[in-house]
Amino acid sequence: MADQLATPADLKNLLDDQDLNDAQVTLLIECATAVVQAAAGGQRIVEVADDTAVLTAGAGPWLSLPQYPVQSVASVNYNGSPIAAGAAGYRLHGTRLFRRHGWSDRPHDLIPVTVVYTHGYPDGAQELQLARSAVLGLIRDVPYNPSGLKAEAQDDWSATYAAMSTHMDGTPALRAALRRQYGRRR
Incomplete structure (x- = not known):
């Protein structure tokens, strides 16, 4: 539907x-x-639970999620491997994910990042x-x-x-x- x-x-x-x-x-x-x-x-706009976004990340520490508002992030797979939330992995800030040491070790590499997240406004x-x-x-x-x-x-x-x-x-x-x-x- x-x-x-x-x-x-x-x-x-x-x-x-x-x-x-x-x-x-x-x-x-x-x-x-x-x-x-x-x-x-x-x-x-409407709430979408467990939506999957496949993004391309560079060397910078920020990765923008495509849909707004972000309610929660269920999982992040970095180059095919899961990474955890928190200081050692990633943190959610509004509509962006932050990773302290950047998303790639090599400045010119683009790394695939798959994010499963809930976004939009709930019904009502x-x-x-x-x-x-x-x-x-x-x-x-x-x-x-x-x-x-x-x-x-x-x-x-x-x-x-x-x-x-x-x-x-x-x-x-x-x-x-x-x-x-x-x-x-x-």
Whole structure:
């Protein structure tokens, strides 16, 4: 199942219509969730437990994990061998792993590091409310107007349709707010 920042029940309650098609509502939520997460700089936002990231580490002491926020690190394999957490191995600092003597003994070597970690916000976390609101805002009109009709006229018939892709992009202000809230912090 794809990520969902809102539930079908959320949209049905918002629209006060419990008879909406579950499959259609689920698809809309999944698509809008993808739009929101892309606007957030590609961050998954929702909690993902035991996700695996294969990274390349150089000689420096810091290794950035790709998804934010990091809740915990279950394991780190350095060049195929497990290393322990703590002063002798690695330490987690925000979204980065620190290794006192660097990740490689040779300055120009790149070492594969496999990290299993949990990231994102847990279901129901207050931090998810902006994203949930954005998802519902992007799709609230679609169940009753799937063709995207914006205007119509009677005599000498005329119709104007909105481009669904434009609607699903959200406003520039919404995209900026999502980047500020969920984008990668440096």
